[in-house]
Amino acid sequence: xxxxxxxxxxxxxxxxxxxxxxxxxxxxxxxxxxxxxxxxxxxxxxxxxxxxxxxxxxxxxxxxxxxxxxxxxxxxxxxxxxxxxxxxxxxxxxxxxxxxxxxxxxxxxxxxxxxxxxxxxxxxxxxxxxxxxxxxxxxxxxxxxxxxxxxxxxxxxxxxxxxxxxxxxxxxxxxxxxxxxxxxxxxxxxxxxxxxxxxxxxxxxxxxxxxxxxxxxxxxxxxxxxxxxxxxxxxxxxxxxxxxxxxxxxxxxxxxxxxxxxxxxxxxxxxxxxxxxxxxxxxxxxxxxxxxxxxxxxxxxxxxxxxxxxxxxxxxxxxxxxxxxxxxxxxxxxxxxxxxxxxxxxxxxxxxxxxxxxxxxxxxxxxxxxxxxxxxxxxxxxxxxxxxxxxxxxxxxxxxxxxxxxxxxxxxxxxxxxxx
Amino acid sequence: xxxxxxxxxxxxxxxxxxxxxxxxxxxxxxxxxxxxxxxxxxxxxxxxxxxxxxxxxxxxxxxxxxxxxxxxxxxxxxxxxxxxxxxxxxxxxxxxxxxxxxxxxxxxxxxxxxxxxxxxxxxxxxxxxxxxxxxxxxxxxxxxxxxxxxxxxxxxx
Ligand SMILES: Cc1ncc(COP(=O)(O)O)c(C=O)c1O
Numbered sequence: 302x303x304x305x306x307x308x309x310x311x312x313x314x315x316x317x318x319x320x321x322x323x324x325x326x327x328x329x330x331x332x333x334x335x336x337x338x339x340x341x342x343x344x345x346x347x348x349x350x351x352x353x354x355x356x357x358x359x360x361x362x363x364x365x366x367x368x369x370x371x372x373x374x375x376x377x378x379x380x381x382x383x384x385x386x387x388x389x390x391x392x393x394x395x396x397x398x399x400x401x402x403x404x405x406x407x408x409x410x411x412x413x414x415x416x417x418x419x420x421x422x423x424x425x426x427x428x429x430x431x432x433x434x435x436x437x438x439x440x441x442x443x444x445x446x447x448x449x450x451x452x453x454x455x456x457x458x459x460x461x462x463x464x465x466x467x468x469x470x471x472x473x474x475x476x477x478x479x480x481x482x483x484x485x486x487x488x489x490x491x492x493x494x495x496x497x498x499x500x501x502x503x504x505x506x507x508x509x510x511x512x513x514x515x516x517x518x519x520x521x522x523x524x525x526x527x528x529x530x531x532x533x534x535x536x537x538x539x540x541x542x543x544x545x546x547x548x549x550x551x552x553x554x555x556x557x558x559x560x561x562x563x564x565x566x567x568x569x570x571x572x573x574x575x576x577x578x579x580x581x582x583x584x585x586x587x588x589x590x591x592x593x594x595x596x597x598x599x600x601x602x603x604x605x606x607x608x609x610x611x612x613x614x615x616x617x618x619x620x621x622x623x624x625x626x627x628x629x630x631x632x633x634x635x636x637x638x639x640x641x642x643x644x645x646x647x648x649x650x651x652x653x654x655x656x657x658x659x660x661x662x663x664x665x666x667x668x669x670x671x672x673x674x675x676x677x678x679x680x681x682x683x684x685x686x687x688x689x690x691x692x693x694x695x696x697x698x699x700x701x702x703x704x705x706x707x708x709x710x711x712x713x714x715x716x717x718x719x720x721x
Numbered sequence: 722x723x724x725x726x727x728x729x730x731x732x733x734x735x736x737x738x739x740x741x742x743x744x745x746x747x748x749x750x751x752x753x754x755x756x757x758x759x760x761x762x763x764x765x766x767x768x769x770x771x772x773x774x775x776x777x778x779x780x781x782x783x784x785x786x787x788x789x790x791x792x793x794x795x796x797x798x799x800x801x802x803x804x805x806x807x808x809x810x811x812x813x814x815x816x817x818x819x820x821x822x823x824x825x826x827x828x829x830x831x832x833x834x835x836x837x838x839x840x841x842x843x844x845x846x847x848x849x850x851x852x853x854x855x856x857x858x859x860x861x862x863x864x865x866x867x868x869x870x871x872x873x874x875x876x877x878x
Contacts, residue, residue, distance in 0.1 A: 321726065657789035659762055659853060660731075667727040675762045689763040689787060718727075719790065720736065 304608060304616045310699045312337040312604075323669030326704045331487055331515060331648050331695035332673050333537045336601070343600035344542055347593040354589050356566055370592050373599035374582070380602040381513075381532070382523035383549050389582040390595055393546035394514045395437040397533035398481075400548055400585060401510060402441035403561040405479070409449045413559030419508065420558055424450035427476045429507075431456040431464060431493075432685055433486045436678040438512045442481060451478070458685060462489045462638050466497060473501040480507045484516035484532075488679045488693065489638030490621060490648035492516070495527050503528075508554070514538055518697065519617045519646040521610040524549050536594065540698075541601035545594035548585070555581035562587040605698075613698055620647040620696040620705060627709035633716050637691060647696035650677070653712070655721030658692040664718055665692075668711045730847065731790060734840045739790040744800030748783040752776065755863035757856055764788035764853070766796065768860035772808065776869065779803045779811070782861065789853050791844055796857030798838040803861075811865050818858055822851050 310316050315335045318325045327335060347369070353362040355370045371385070378385045391397040407413065408420035422428070428442045432455050446453040456469045473480065480502040485492055495511065502509045511529040513522055518539035524532045532549040536542060550558070560567060560578055564587035569577040578584045605613060625641045628634050633654035639645045653661050662674035673693040676683045683690060694708055751769035758765050766786030773780055781804050784796055802814060814834050821830040821839075826846040830839035844854045 657762075657764075657787075659789035659791070659850070663730065663847070663850070664727065680763060683763065689765070719731075720740075 302612075304612050304698060306616075306699065306701050309608070310701075312339065313699050314338065314341075316699060320669040320671070321667050326668075326670040326707055328694040328696060328700070328704070328708055329671045329673050330518070330697035330700075331538065331693065333543070334518060334540050334697050335699060336542065337540055337604050339604050340540055340542060340597045340600045344593045344597040347596050353592075355592050356583075356590075366592055369596050370590065373595045376599040376602055377547055380522070380606070381517070381534075381547070381549055382525045384552060386581050387549055387552050387555065389548040389550065389555070389585045390590060391533070391546045391548045391585075392544055392591075393535040393537070394435075394512060394533045395535075397546055397548035398437055398441045398510070398512070400561045401531060401533075402445040404558045404585075406445055406448050407559040407561065413557070416557040417559050419554070422446075422449040422451040422478055425476060426451040426478045427474075428453050428479045428481070429456065429472055429477050430454075430480075431482045432458045433462065433464065433489060433679065433682045434481075434483055435487050435512065435514070436680070437514075438481055438483060438510075439681070442479070456482070458682065460686075462486070462491065462682070462686060464493060466494065469498060469501060473498075473505060473507065475505050477502070477505050477507040479510060481510035481512070483512040483514070484522075485514075485519065485646050485648075486638065486679075486682075487515045487648070488650050488677050488682055488691065490515075490645035490650070490695075491639050492520075492644050492646070495529070499528050515646065515648070520614045530554055536598040536601065539601055540604055541598035542594045545591050545598050547598075550581065552581060555585070558584075560584050560587070564588050566590075608698060616698065617647040617696065618645070620700055620702075621645045621649065623702065623705045624649040624694055624696070624708075627705065628712065631709070631713045633721065634712065637686060637688075647700065648693065649695075650691040650693040651712075652688050652691050653715055653721075656715055656719045658690045660719060661692045661712070661715050664715050665708070665711050668707070670708050670711055672708075729843045730850075732840050732843070734837055735790060735794040738794035738797035738837065741797060742793055743797040744781065744783055745785065745797070746783060747785045748781075751783070753864045753867035755860040755867070757860045757863070759788070759792070759852055759856055761852070762788075764792060764856065766792070766856050766860055768796075768857060768864055770861070770864040770868070772868065777808050779806045779808060782864075784857065784860070786856075788856065789850075791841070791850050792853040792856045795838065795841055795854045798836060798841070799857045799861060802836045802838065808865060808868060811861065815858055815862055819855070821845060822854055 313335045351366045353366045355367040374388050375385050378388045405420045408417040409422045509529045511532040513532045513534045517534040536545040567587045628636045635652045637650045658674035676690050752772040753770045756767045768784045771780040817834045821828045822845050830842050832839050
């Protein structure tokens with residue numbers, strides 16, 4: 302049975318908004334998704350009824366909050382195919398990737414003892430990323446390379462933005478210690494061949510870091526089946542609240558990795574000279590935790606479970622194809638990424654010949670249609686594709702066929718309006 | 722109402738300037754130069770400032786860049802204001818433009834000071850676009866700042 306879009310839409314209060322005197326057509330879910338009532342209610346319920354810090358204090362509210370917080374972790378663990386102690390709360394994907402890079406950095410500086418040797422980097426070692434990464438999965442590695450003396454290399458894309466897998470094979474050799482790449486490109490909507498890259502990394506003993514920011518909302522995610530060492534995601538892109546995300550790491554790795562942020566709630570014992578750290582996940586969760594956000598993210602995962610991620614994926618792929626087919630038929634439009642008929646999520650970035658993306662976005666906003674314009678935090682990819690910026694439309698579970706059509710109709714008028 | 726808002730943003734004169742791009746194409750012999758970047762969209766603009774022999778009057782500006790209708794039109798309009806303008810008169814124009822851009826649609830702008838650029842008043846209602854309109858003006862401000870001070874003893878033995 303397909304998703305009942307009309308029924309779903311009733312759960313999203315933001316869809317009642319009007320923009321430019323028209324009903325909002327929200328096609329910017331890849332930046333941040335709308336939130337269903339279930340998520341808003343979960344957040345409100347926490348503050349109204351249970352407001353307290355977790356893992357501290359013996360009172361009833363604290364106990365309830367702790368239980369909800371940990372069952373949220375259990376829920377997210379199931380959602381991504383991990384164990385609860387392999388799920389670390391972070392502010393988002395950016396926070397998670399920086400956590401990793403700084404933990405590796407600390408290991409490289411000698412912290413964490415012998416067991417942290419896997420995370421040590423130095424001159425002669427290599428970190429490999431791809432040319433299509435979001436800046437969040439690029440700059441932390443650049444900086445890590447700068448701090449440790451390791452070199453950063455990247456798997457290039459071709460003129461159509463396709464990852465050059467033959468180059469990957471040549472690039473991933475014995476010196477590579479970390480391979481970090483995105484599961485789904487936030488610009489191209491394409492799905493990375495994870496298994497092939499993981500096999501290359503395994504052959505040389507490199508750690509694999511998967512940026513699942515754009516895949517977690519759209520596909521059934523199973524980190525164990527994908528066999529990656531680490532994965533990161535942002536809750537706000539998958540119906541959850543802002544300010545919370547997930548770092549997944551294999552338990553044996555997380556328990557051997559030195560922490561990044563240190564402070565309260567992550568220790569076993571502390572003297573004036575030193576501290577012993579708790580195992581994962583507490584080891585990486587210093588300070589008062591974002592409890593309401595974690596609980597609400599679990600509510601988002603619960604909502605998605607209710608829809609069924611297989612069906613979400615199916616609908617999303619359908620919308621993605623509608624976007625590409627519609628855009629491709631408009632003269633003067635260059636769609637980035639996979640052609641119609643090829644795999645993509647519900648996301649399409651494009652360039653309008655002779656019209657700057659800002660003007661495209663402004664024109665569409667006047668029709669009540671919200672899209673993203675700019676380089677989408679992927680400057681190197683845009684440069685490679687010969688564009689300073691692009692316009693991106695991205696769909697989600699609440700997107701209707703009519704909305705996609707309104708968008709396509711809007712785009713087909715852009716060049717006329719700007720007299721190109 | 723659709724269209725009305727948009728048409729008041731993209732007025733004829735703005736559309737025309739964005740296509741004609743007065744002063745586009747970098748010329749040599751610049752006194753100073755400025756390169757500006759709009760980090761949100763990756764747009765770039767280079768402005769060369771050409772001054773007369775005594776260095777107190779602008780001959781012209783030449784520029785090169787890519788960007789939206791607003792940024793290109795704004796730069797083209799700015800170009801038209803500058804030919805023969807005493808350097809000392811740049812600052813009040815910059816201040817007037819900036820004030821208009823920060824006014825959220827409240828200030829119309831003085832055509833004597835801003836020329837065609839008064840048409841950009843409507844941009845100030847679109848907070849996300851103010852940076853686009855400012856790009857060339859920020860480049861000019863930077864280029865003027867780099868000029869030697871007016872009383873510097875240039876070429877006088
Ligand atoms: C592929 C990808 N990676 C990382 C991020 C960063 O996520 P956040 O800004 O939520 O930390 C994003 C979101 O913009 C993304 O699309």
